[in-house]
Amino acid sequence: MQKALFLDRDGVINVEKDYLYKIDDFEFIDGIFDLCKYYLNEEYIIIVVTNQSGIARNYYTEDDFNKLTRWMSSQFLKEGIKISRVYHCPHHPDISGSCSCRKPKPGMLLEAQKEFNLNLENSLIIGDKERDIEAGLNAGVKESYLFDSAKLVTESAATKIVSKLCQIGDNRC
Numbered sequence: 001m002q003k004a005l006f007l008d009r010d011g012v013i014n015v016e017k018d019y020l021y022k023i024d025d026f027e028f029i030d031g032i033f034d035l036c037k038y039y040l041n042e043e044y045i046i047i048v049v050t051n052q053s054g055i056a057r058n059y060y061t062e063d064d065f066n067k068l069t070r071w072m073s074s075q076f077l078k079e080g081i082k083i084s085r086v087y088h089c090p091h092h093p094d095i096s097g098s099c100s101c102r103k104p105k106p107g108m109l110l111e112a113q114k115e116f117n118l119n120l121e122n123s124l125i126i127g128d129k130e131r132d133i134e135a136g137l138n139a140g141v142k143e144s145y146l147f148d149s150a151k152l153v154t155e156s157a158a159t160k161i162v163s164k165l166c167q168i169g170d171n172r173c
């Protein structure tokens with residue numbers, strides 16, 4: 001059965017900037033391409049799962065998000081990296097009510113499981129927030145990495161806390 005590398009977007013693929021939607025503000029994090037290449041080579045597919053409450057808050061539109069997603073995917077493709085799918089949650093509980101997709105809920109991962117017939121137990125997730133790790137655990141994803149470049153986090157339910165992306169997988173640092 002297919003296994004997946006689940007990636008959070010903001011703070012893992014790109015440098016976290018509040019409610020980012022402009023291509024000009026999108027800055028890839030060091031090591032993200034090498035990390036993806038490593039896992040593709042290990043026969044994982046790559047799936048992005050991202051909370052985008054900026055849409056519920058009307059800071060940007062679905063269309064803005066889709067444009068940025070197409071551009072981001074094309075930058076990955078230039079590196080020979082196929083992103084199989086980008087799932088996003090456009091909701092915010094205070095504005096659009098509760099939903100089943102906003103992490104830490106596992107909705108997006110479960111959707112991906114159905115679409116790609118994934119073995120979630122053998123998949124892994126990388127996030128920069130504890131809610132990413134929890135979403136993984138809630139979906140039955142056992143291996144997880146909390147990416148904390150500022151080295152501020154001391155406790156996490158993740159398999160490991162890392163400060164560089166090259167520490168995940170084989171040691172490429």
Ligand SMILES: [Mg+2]
Pocket residue numbers: 008009010011012127128129
């Ligand atoms: Mg994030």
Ligand SMILES: [Zn+2]
Pocket residue numbers: 089090091099100101102
């Ligand atoms: Zn949602």
